[in-house]
Amino acid sequence: FLETSSTCHGINSQIIWISTLNSSTMVARTVDLRSDTVTKPTETMRAAMATAEVDDDVLGADPTAFRLESEVAKITGKEAGLFVSSGTMGNLISVLVHCDIRGSEVILGDNSHIHIYENGGISTIGGVHPRPVKNNEDGTMDIDSIEVAIRDPRGELVFPTTKLICLENSHANSGGRCLSAEYTDRVGELAKKNGLKLHIDGARIFNASVALGVPVQRLVQAADSVSVCLSKGLGAPVGSVIVGSKSFITKARRLRKTLGGGMRQVGFICAAAFVALKENVEKLDGDHKKAKELAEGLTQIKGLKVDVAAVETNIIYVDIVEGSKITAEKLYKNLEEHGVLVMPKGLSRMRIVLHHQISSSDVHYTLSCFQQAFTGMHQEIGSYSISTSRDVSYA
Ligand SMILES: Cc1ncc(COP(=O)(O)O)c(C=O)c1O
Numbered sequence: 001f002l003e004t005s006s007t008c009h010g011i012n013s014q015i016i017w018i019s020t021l022n023s024s025t026m027v028a029r030t031v032d033l034r035s036d037t038v039t040k041p042t043e044t045m046r047a048a049m050a051t052a053e054v055d056d057d058v059l060g061a062d063p064t065a066f067r068l069e070s071e072v073a074k075i076t077g078k079e080a081g082l083f084v085s086s087g088t089m090g091n092l093i094s095v096l097v098h099c100d101i102r103g104s105e106v107i108l109g110d111n112s113h114i115h116i117y118e119n120g121g122i123s124t125i126g127g128v129h130p131r132p133v134k135n136n137e138d139g140t141m142d143i144d145s146i147e148v149a150i151r152d153p154r155g156e157l158v159f160p161t162t163k164l165i166c167l168e169n170s171h172a173n174s175g176g177r178c179l180s181a182e183y184t185d186r187v188g189e190l191a192k193k194n195g196l197k198l199h200i201d202g203a204r205i206f207n208a209s210v211a212l213g214v215p216v217q218r219l220v221q222a223a224d225s226v227s228v229c230l231s232k233g234l235g236a237p238v239g240s241v242i243v244g245s246k247s248f249i250t251k252a253r254r255l256r257k258t259l260g261g262g263m264r265q266v267g268f269i270c271a272a273a274f275v276a277l278k279e280n281v282e283k284l285d286g287d288h289k290k291a292k293e294l295a296e297g298l299t300q301i302k303g304l305k306v307d308v309a310a311v312e313t314n315i316i317y318v319d320i321v322e323g324s325k326i327t328a329e330k331l332y333k334n335l336e337e338h339g340v341l342v343m344p345k346g347l348s349r350m351r352i353v354l355h356h357q358i359s360s361s362d363v364h365y366t367l368s369c370f371q372q373a374f375t376g377m378h379q380e381i382g383s384y385s386i387s388t389s390r391d392v393s394y395a
């Protein structure tokens with residue numbers, strides 16, 4: 001695999017040449033694009049873990065956990081925070097605190113993470129009934145559709161009681177699309193008008209904030225609770241922080257213990273999460289730019305379809321066009337043989353997620369591997385005229 005890079009009129013452009021690696025060839029590199037959850041702790045995270053000040057967080061308060069929880073509460077403009085082991089636990093605890101009567105109903109997106117990827121935990125564990133409302137392509141739900149879905153048993157023996165509305169920002173299954181503060185405010189007003197609470201699955205709220213150029217606090221202003229993942233784009237090895245009122249967090253702490261989530265010297269992992277919060281927010285814009293570059297490159301490959309305009313943050317959905325020379329299965333195998341890992345999402349669709357441990361060179365290498373899979377040879381990527389100078393480098 002030889003990468004020749006060049007400049008032409010100040011435009012960086014590449015012809016990517018690749019030799020065909022036979023199956024026994026050691027893979028030159030690994031580019032893990034399955035998710036932004038795959039990152040490895042950085043050296044600063046590991047150093048912070050090694051020297052973290054810790055204490056029993058069940059009997060009292062682990063000082064490092066408290067520092068992290070306070071920082072996330074401050075950033076989101078909420079009274080208090082609570083460290084939990086995962087985004088799934090953060091959403092589960094938040095829904096169950098708000099829906100504290102068995103048989104309550106929560107309105108959420110039919111393509112939301114809580115509804116699709118959390119094992120139905122709000123029902124199986126919390127006895128909460130989901131009321132899915134269609135997610136639009138941009139991750140929103142029509143306000144009217146939300147309003148129509150609100151139910152109250154007064155006068156209707158057969159109705160459960162709606163207690164909560166859940167949003168997700170950015171919206172993962174919509175391709176990392178961002179919900180505006182104005183839209184979120186409107187949903188918040190609807191919730192308040194009907195005596196409901198609003199929870200935001202903010203697994204990638206920092207991605208939305210950076211992409212929109214709007215502070216996190218403004219994006220979640222209308223929410224009663226938010227689950228913020230530190231283990232996604234921010235690159236922490238473990239954990240999320242849920243934020244809300246002091247009363248909400250008191251109830252959430254008890255529920256976390258009930259679910260077995262009370263952790264003792266949890267400061268070890270909170271120390272790494274604190275580093276992630278401090279060091280990696282500024283890298284998110286680079287992730288988004290690389291996602292856009294990769295999407296633009298992929299859309300130039302005959303046989304692939306990408307909605308480049310829909311790539312607002314670090315997630316790309318790629319469709320293999322019907323009748324393409326290569327099947328999805330062969331493509332994934334070919335990519336994996338070259339060390340490129342993607343997340344299959346159906347028969348002819350895949351998801352690619354950028355994160356801070358993916359370099360520009362990885363993006364170009366990935367494009368060349370896709371190109372090779374479809375054409376078996378080099379092809380100019382992009383439509384720039386170039387003059388080349390040979391240099392082989394792996395950034
Ligand atoms: C939008 C969204 N919410 C929640 C989660 C759950 O997070 P975890 O995998 O830490 O349980 C994910 C997972 O990546 C996610 O993408």
Ligand SMILES: C[C@@H](O)[C@H](N)C(=O)O
Binds near residue numbers: 035036117
């Ligand atoms: C797959 C999903 O559960 C995970 N949250 C991710 O985005 O990778």
